[in-house]
Amino acid sequence: MADIKKIATRESYGNALAELGKEHEDIIVLDADLAGATKTSIFKKAFPDRHIDCGIAEGNMMAVAAGIASMGMVPFASTFAMFAAGRAFEQVRNSIGYPHLNVKIGATHGGISVGEDGASHQCCEDFALMRSIPGMTVICPADDVEARAAVKAAYEFEGPVYLRFGRSGVPVFHDEENFSFEIGKGEVLCDGSDVAIIATGIMTAEAVKAAEELSGLGISARVINMSTIKPLDEELVLKAARECGRIVTCEEHSVIGGLGEAVSALLSEKLPTPVKRIGVNDEFGHSGPAAELLKDFGLSAENIVETVKSWK
Numbered sequence: 001m002a003d004i005k006k007i008a009t010r011e012s013y014g015n016a017l018a019e020l021g022k023e024h025e026d027i028i029v030l031d032a033d034l035a036g037a038t039k040t041s042i043f044k045k046a047f048p049d050r051h052i053d054c055g056i057a058e059g060n061m062m063a064v065a066a067g068i069a070s071m072g073m074v075p076f077a078s079t080f081a082m083f084a085a086g087r088a089f090e091q092v093r094n095s096i097g098y099p100h101l102n103v104k105i106g107a108t109h110g111g112i113s114v115g116e117d118g119a120s121h122q123c124c125e126d127f128a129l130m131r132s133i134p135g136m137t138v139i140c141p142a143d144d145v146e147a148r149a150a151v152k153a154a155y156e157f158e159g160p161v162y163l164r165f166g167r168s169g170v171p172v173f174h175d176e177e178n179f180s181f182e183i184g185k186g187e188v189l190c191d192g193s194d195v196a197i198i199a200t201g202i203m204t205a206e207a208v209k210a211a212e213e214l215s216g217l218g219i220s221a222r223v224i225n226m227s228t229i230k231p232l233d234e235e236l237v238l239k240a241a242r243e244c245g246r247i248v249t250c251e252e253h254s255v256i257g258g259l260g261e262a263v264s265a266l267l268s269e270k271l272p273t274p275v276k277r278i279g280v281n282d283e284f285g286h287s288g289p290a291a292e293l294l295k296d297f298g299l300s301a302e303n304i305v306e307t308v309k310s311w312k
Contacts, residue, residue, distance in 0.1 A: 004171040004172060004173060005171075005172055006169030006170055006171055006172070007143070007144040007169055007170070007172055008165075008166055008167060008168055008169045008170070009141055009143070009144065009147040009165040009166050009170065010037070010038060010039050010108040010109070010165045010166060010167060011039050011144070012141070012144045012147035012148045012151070012165070013038070013039055013040075013078075013106050013108065013147060013151060013163070013165045014038070014039025014040055014041065014042035014043060015039075015042060015148060016147065016148040016151035016152060017029055017040060017042065017043040017076060017106075017151065018042045018043045018045075018046050018047075019148075019152075020151065020152060020155055021043055021046055021047045021050065022046075024074070024155065025050075026072070026073045026074050027050065027073070027074050027075075027076065027155065028050050028051075028052065028068050028073050028074070028075045028076070029043045029044070029047075029050060029051045029052070029075070029076045029078065030051075030052050030053075030054055030061050030064060030065055030068075030075055030076065030077045030078060031044075031051070031052070031053050031054065031061075031078045031079065032053075032054050032055065032056060032057065032058045032061050032078070032079040032083060033053060033054075033055050033056045034078070034079055034080065034108075035051070035053065035078075037080070037108065037109065037167075038078045038079060038080075038106065038108045038109075039108070040076075040078045040106070052064070058079050058083040058084065058087045058088040058091075059087065059088045059090065059091040060091075061077050061079070061088070062077055062084075062088045062091035062092050062095055062096060062103075062105075063091050063095050064077075065077040065096065065101075065103045065105075066091075066095040066096050066099070066101050066103060068103075069096075069101040069102045069103045070099075070101060074102060074104065074155060075103055075104065076104045076105075076106050077103060077104070077105050077106065078105075078106040078107075078108070079106075079107070079108070080107065080108055080109040080114075080121060080123070081107035081108065081109055081110035081111075081123035081126045081164055082109070082120070082121050082122070082123035082126075084105050084106075084107040084126070084162075085105075085107060085123060085125070085126035085129045085130055085162070086123060086125065086126070086129070089129055092105065092130075092133065092160075093133050096160050097133040097134065097135060097136055097160055100135050100159055100160065101160060102158055102159060102160070103160050103161075104151075104154045104155065104160075104161045104163065105160070105161065105162045105163065106151075106163050106165065107123075107126060107162060107163065107164050107165065108164075108165045108166070108167065109121065109123070109165075109166070109167045110123055110126060110140070110164040110165065110166060110201070110252070110253075111123065111124055111166065111201070111202070111252035111253060112124065112252055112280060112285045112290075112293045112294060112297050112299065113166055113167055113168045113202060113252060113290040113293065113294060114167050114285075114290070115167065115168070115287070115288065115289055115290035115293060116287050116288065116289070117287070118285065118286060118287040119284040119285045119286055119287075122284075122285035124252070124253050124254045124279075124280045124285065125253075125254055125257070126162070126164060126253070127140070127164075127229050127251070127253045127254075127257060127258035127259065128253075128254065128256060128257020128258055128261075129257075130162040130230075131229060131230045131257065131258075131262070132257075133160075135159060135160065136160050136161075136162055136230065137154075137157065137159065137160065137161045137162065137183060137184075137228070137230060137231070138161075138162045138164075138228070138229040138230040139154065139161065139162070139163050139164070139183065139227055139228050139229070140163075140164040140200045140201040140227055140229060140251075141163075141165070141201070141227050142170070142173075142174075142199075142200070142201060142202070142204035142205065142225050142227055143170055143171060143172045143173055143174055143204075143205070144170075144172045144174075145172060145174035145175075145176045145179055146174055146179070146181060146225075146227060147165060149179065149180070149181035150163060150181055150183075150227065151163065152181075153181050153182070153183050154183075157183055161183075164201065166201065166202055166252075167290070168202070168290045168291075170202050170205055171205045173189075173205060173208065181227075183228055183231075184228050184231045184232075184233060185228065185233050185236075186198070186224050186225060186226040186227070186228070186233040186236045186237075187224070187225045188222060188223070188224055188236070189204070189207075189208055189223040189224070189225055190208065190211050190221070190222065190223045191222050192211065192219075192220035192221040192222035192223075192244065193220050193222070193243060193244055194214075194219050194220040194221060194244065194246070195214075195219065195220075195221050195222070195244055195245075195246045195247070195248060195308050195311075196221070196222040196223075196224060196240035196241070196243075196244040196246070196247050196248070197210065197211065197221055197222065197223050197224070197247075197248045197249075197250060197304060197308075198224045198226050198237065198240065198247060198248070198249050198250070198259065198263055199223065199224070199225060199226065199249070199250040199251070199259075200225070200226050200227055200229060200250070200251050200259050201227075201251065201252050201253075202252050202294075202299075203250035203251055203252055203278070203299060204223075204225045204227075204250075206250065206299070206300055206301045206304060207223045207250050207301070207304060208223050209301035210223075210301040210302075210304035210305050210308070211223045213301065213305050214305055214308055214309075217305075217309070219308060219309075221308065222240060222243075222244055224236060224237075224240060226259060229258065229259055229262060230262070232262050232263070232266060234266055234270075237263055237266055237267070238266070238267075238270060238271055241267055241271050241273040242271065245273065245274075246273070246274050246275075246276075246311065247263060247267070247273055247274070247275045247276070248275070248276045248277075248278060248304065248307055248308060249263050249264075249275065249276075249277050249278065249279070250278045250279070250299075250304060251278070251279045252279070252280075252294075252299055253279050253280065254279055254280045254281075254282065255277045255278075255279040255280065255281055255282065256282060258279060259279075260275070260277030260278075260279055261277075263275060264277070274311075276307055276311065278298060278299070278303060278304060278307060279299070280297055280299075281297075281298075285297070
C-alpha cells in the first residue's frame with residue numbers, strides 16, 4: 001500500500017461538503033475559527049452565505065446548530081474532535097442528542113495522529129463520549145472515498161451524526177466506482193479463518209497490511225472495516241466470531257469505550273469469543289511526528305502482527 005496515494009479525511013470532509021452544497025441549499029456549515037484546518041474553508045469559498053464562523057465558542061456553535069436544525073435546515077458543525085466531543089459535550093448531549101435534532105458534527109483531528117499538537121488536542125475519548133449519547137450515530141471512515149460517501153450518507157440520514165476525520169494523509173484503497181456506503185454496515189476487505197481483525201479509521205489500512213504479513217506466516221486473517229462504531233454491524237461481528245474464533249480490534253482511540261468495548265460487549269452477551277483490543281492503553285498522548293506516535297502507541301501493522309503471533 002506504500003505506492004497508493006494518501007489523502008487526509010479532513011480534506012475529504014471539506015470536498016464532500018462543497019459537492020453536497022451544490023445539490024442541497026438546506027446545508028449550513030458552522031465552524032469554530034478553524035475553517036482552514038477542518039477544511040470547511042472549501043465550502044466557505046463556494047458558498048460564503050451558508051458558512052458561519054462561530055468563533056472559539058464550540059458550545060455555542062452546537063446550540064446554534066441545534067437552532068438551525070429546528071428550522072428544518074441541515075447544519076454541519078465543525079471543529080477538532082477534542083472540542084466537538086470534549087469541550088461541547090454538554091451542549092451536544094442536551095441541545096442536540098436529547099431532542100434528537102438533525103445535526104451533523106464534523107470532528108477533525110481525532111486521535112494520536114494530531115501529532116505535535118500534543119495531549120491537549122489528541123482526542124482519544126470521543127467514541128466513548130458520543131456512543132454514550134442515546135440516538136447518536138458515530139462514524140469513523142477509513143479513507144477518502146469512504147469519508148466522502150459517509151458525509152453524503154450522514155446528510156441523507158435523519159438524526160444526529162458524529163463524523164470523525166483525521167489530520168494526516170491515509171492510503172486510499174477503496175475503488176470509488178465499486179464502493180457503496182451504508183450507515184451501520186461493515187465490510188470485509190480480505191477473507192480469512194484463523195483470526196478476524198476488526199478495524200476503524202486509519203487503523204483499517206494498517207489491518208490490511210498486517211493481514212498481508214500474517215499470510216506470509218501461514219496465518220489467515222479476515223479484515224473487517226467497521227467505519228460505523230454505533231450502530232455496530234452486529235451480524236458481521238458475530239459471523240466473524242463464529243467462523244474465526246478469535247477477534248482483534250484496532251482503533252486510534254482509547255481501549256476504553258470505543259470499538260473494542262463495543263465488540264467485546266456484543267460478544268460477551270451473544271457469543272463469548274476471545275478478544276484482544278489494540279488502541280491507546282488508558283494514557284494520554286504526547287507531542288511528536290504523527291507516524292512516530294502511531295508506532296509508539298502500538299497503532300501499527302507491526303503491532304497487529306505481533307499481537308496475533310503471540311496469541312496462545
